[in-house]
Structures are given as C-alpha cells and as structure tokens.
Amino acid sequence: MSLLVALLLASAWQWQLGPGFAPPAIPSDNPMAAGKVSLGARLFAEPRLSVNGTTSCASCHDPAHAFADPRPVSIGATGEPLATNAPSIVNAAWRAAYGWRPGGETSLEQQLRRPLFNRAPVELGIADHEDEILARLAADATWRDAFNAAFGEDPAPITIDHVIAALAAYVRSLTGGRSAFDRHVFGGDHTALGADARRGLDLFYSSRLGCGGCHGGLLFDGPWKDAAHPRVQAAVAQSVTGAGAFRVPSLRNVAVTAPYFHDGRAATLDAVLDRYAEARRFTLSPRERAELLAFLVALTEPPWQPAAP
C-alpha cells in the first residue's frame, strides 16, 4: 500500500456543519472517510455506471440545482420517464426516510439500490450487468487507485457493495446549513434575513398558513435523525395536489430545485403558493406573497443562493 493510500485511509472525516446541525447518524459498517467520499463523488458523475454508458446519478441529481432534477420527471438511461421528479439530495444524511412515498427506505445504502438496479422503469439499469460494469472500471488504472484508496484493506476492492458504500458516503457528505436563514436563526446574525424575508418567516410559521407545522425541523421536512436520535419517523402528509400521501419534502435550497411537487407539476414557487392558497383556503396579499417567497429563497445557500435583488 502506498503512503498516500495509507494516509487517506487513516484520515478521520471532518464534518463541515452549519450552525444548528449535529453530526448525522452513520452506519457502523460504513464509516465516513475522505478516500471513500472522493471515490463516491467520482462514481456519482460517472456514466459508465449505467447499462449503456449514458447516464450517471448526476444526470438526474444535477449539482447545479442543489442535486435535484430540473426536468418535471427524471428520465432513465434507456429513455424511460420515471414517475417522479428527482429531489435534492443535499442534507440527505439527516433524512428519516427516503423517496417520495410513505414507508421509504430508512438507510441510504438500501435506497441507493433503487437507482442502480430498478428495472421498471430503468434508472441506471445495471441489474444483470454488474460484472460487465465492474470490469469496465477495473480496466482503468485511475479507478483501481481510487478503489484502493477507499477500500485498500480488501484484496479485490472493486465490488458493487463498495460502489454503494462510497456513493452513500458521498451523499452523506453533501451537507448544508449556510443559508441566510441559518445565519440569522442559528448563527445569531440578525442582519442576515432582510425585512421581507423576516416577515415571511413569521408568515411561514403562522397558524394561518401553517407551513411550519409540516415543513418543520432543521430541514423543513419534519423530524430529522442524527447521531443522537438515529430512529425517528418521517413526516408524511396529504399532498395539496390531491395525488395522495407523500413524505414532506425538504424546502432547503428550494429556489433552485424547480419544478416542484412529486411529479414536477408546479414550474415555479408562485405556482406552488397558488396551489396552497386554493387547497388550504387562505389568501395572500401581493405583499405577503412577496415576503413568503423572500423567506423561501432565503433557505437557499451558497453556491446556489441567488444574487441579492
């Protein structure tokens, strides 16, 4: 083992957490490590990890959109549309459960088997092609090095389990918490939220609008899990679209995760608010609407934070 490899294996993972966040719960059989996370980052963007070399995780979880899909519904490697819009996976480490529907997987390692192996519809479509895809990676010295750096203790480190472990570690490393909202509320810098966004905060948590009742917690998606509270239940609610029960989605970085709702039916936040106002029977004055929107935008952080108007 080279010295560099040994160093990477030894380096303990340092969380870069925003104020208010506690370290997430990490499965004991997949500890965080720098080499694993960088391998995961590379796998995440690698189209060779799909059946026909066309699609990567990043095709649907676009880093420029806080790792959400800007298309209404995501399209798999073979061109099949999926039923849902790919949500942002920033802060997924704290999510109590995964997927839009209630009762989703509670661990990332389990959840990631879906995009890799799903057949109907196909996402990456590697089921029955595992050996071929692993051989493609093994043929490339840079991949061999990267797997060695992450899993060097294993004589044959290029395996599907290691692909999943590295991807999960990478997804967990996508942590946020540096929005204007965080700086104001958790950081105590009361100049961070402008006057509009600050009034929008009051509207958001008001009993009249009631947004905070469902979109509560650190991620605005209800109870979250962390190392001290590894078992919590995800919040689930009836969708204002009338399409049934869904897991309450996070509103962090919502300014760049359009289109909205599980099937991407709302193109803008304005359209989302229209739907809410109608379904939950409240009216917003133009001014209140602007304030609520300013608040939602303030949940978006660098590098996605829009420039100040």
Next chain:
Amino acid sequence: MRTSLAVFLGCTLLAGTPLALHANGGGTMSMPSVKPETPLERAKSLYNEGVRLVKRGDGAKTAEKARVAYGKAVEKFTGSTGLAPDLHEAWNYLGYSYRKLGDAAAALDAYDRALALKPDYANAIEYRGQAYLALGRLDDAKGAYLALYPANARLADQLLAAMRDWVQSQRQSPGSVPATAVDEFGQWVDERARLATSTASLTREGSPAPTWQ
C-alpha cells in the same frame, strides 16, 4: 429570574459510594463499610453532600443562610474535584455555588472545566451563559444561547429570560457596560424571543408530530 436546581437535582446525585444517601439516611451512621473509601468514592460523597447544601441554599429563607450553605457547598465541590478532576457534574455545581456567592469569575473557571470534560453539557452551557452575563461578556452570552437554542429549548428559554432580566437591571442601574451596548443587546434578545416563539417547530423539542392527517 430565579434559577432553580430542584428540577434536576433528583437525577444528579451520584451513586456507587458506600456513604451515599441511602447508606447514611436519617443522619445516623449505618453499617460501617469495612473497605476504606477509594478517592473516587470519597469524591462522590463530597459531591452528594455539596448537592444537598446547594439545595439548602436554593431553599434558604434568608440571604445569609443561603450564603452560608453555598459557601459550604463550594468547600465540598472543591474537595470533590480535587479528588476526582473528571467529575464534570461537580465542576458544574462548583460554578453554580460560586455564582450564587457572587463570584462570577470563579464560577466561569469552574464551568470551563465542566465543559472541557463534556462540551455538550447543556446545564453548564446555560450556567456559563449566566456567568458571562454577570461579567458583561455579551458576545459570549449570545454564543451560549445559540449553542442551546437548537439542542435544548427549555434551557435556552431559561437563559433568554436571564438575559432580559439583565437588560432590565442594567437599564435601571447602569453598570460597566455602555448604554448603547446594552440597547443593542436588548434588541438582539427581543429578536431571539420573537424567533423562539415562531420557530418552535424548528427545534427538536418543538418538532411536529411524525405524521400529519
């Protein structure tokens, strides 16, 4: 605001010493233990005695009686931490007793020791925040509040109430902190109070029920 220890006294007495409460209950010496006390056992006994004195101080009818009780408590906790420097609870109570005696600087040292041993020790963070206030170290007091806010809403509220009292008392009888700084701090505290009310569902204790509808 009066800080009362009574709420969590029950669970902070340390077990595992032959001279602890039950063994010595009622003031009469029961079954003398044949084995000599280890330093840790002695430290825990002193700690338990100190906690009883703190409780007596908190409930004292006169300031003088309280002072005597806290003074004796300081001796117990000093003895306890001398024998077992890792006993973070004892450092915390030592800080509390010093603060009640009006010695904020000594209190701060003790809280620092408690928090060096256990950085997420919420009770000590709250008490240290109060010691910072007493010393006019407003940014540090803010820091203590912000550390408590996401983790322990009850203690955060308690510290916030102490901050409001402090602002009030500074306005009535100005101390060493300039009036503008007091006002600025007062505004900060007011905004925290508004935020604490509206964002209850943001923190773990106020987070919404797991399922809706």
